[in-house]
Amino acid sequence: MPHLSKSFAIKARDYIRGGDVSIQIQGLLKTIGFDGNLIRRVSVCAYEAEMNVVMHGGDGTLTLIVDTEAIVIDVKDEGPGIENVELALQEGYSTASEEQRELGFGAGMGLPNIQKNADDLEIASEKGEGTHVRISFAVGT
């Protein structure tokens, strides 16, 4: 399988385009021909991570990396950072605005959903320093 690395820009507060990058990633993975369940897990994580940037981050970049051993979703944003990562990983914890809740998000399930679907999740963030999320999935056996 050829190595693939492709980056997509994510714009903060763009609720019209938000999620579009993940739909493109889902399409790419289908074209490559991965197993349906793996595609769903990667797509769900990409979407949750993308919407986190749209809602909470500043502008950001999502990079899809595919090689023979893993699929990686690498997301960096220039937002305010996560003050308490441990707390953010708890289901139900949310800092979403009323507007974001009206869109069906902000129930405090984004990062927990990513954690549930990923094989590995790394979060590097500090208040005022932006956030770097790296989500990995093992490919094949």
Place this chain on the structure above:
Amino acid sequence: MTLSEIKEILKADVIVGEHRLDMMIQAGAGSDLMSDLLRGPKDGVVVLSGLNTLQVIRTALIAGVAAVVLVRGKRPGTEMIAQARAHDLPLLSTPFTMFTACGRLFRQGLRGVEQKPSQ
């Protein structure tokens, strides 16, 4: 049951996917919370939602749901219709509320995702 039966039970208008009404629907889910819909596989599942935004369509596509029904007579915007059409995702609108729509489907034998026939 088929999507066509769901259309009849819910007295729904088909906005996108008239040609896909013969598809089999295995189970139903009702939610306005997108992260709820992203939990677990949704193959063969019809999703009822009161949320009338592009994110319902994107969430449905990401989760792999079979069809979306908007409740309370909500009419989708042109971008929602375009996105559903681009991905061949059936999109319907029912005049019933979420509670009533779910009840009508359940009474006719459709069950929730936790009771899907294949599980």
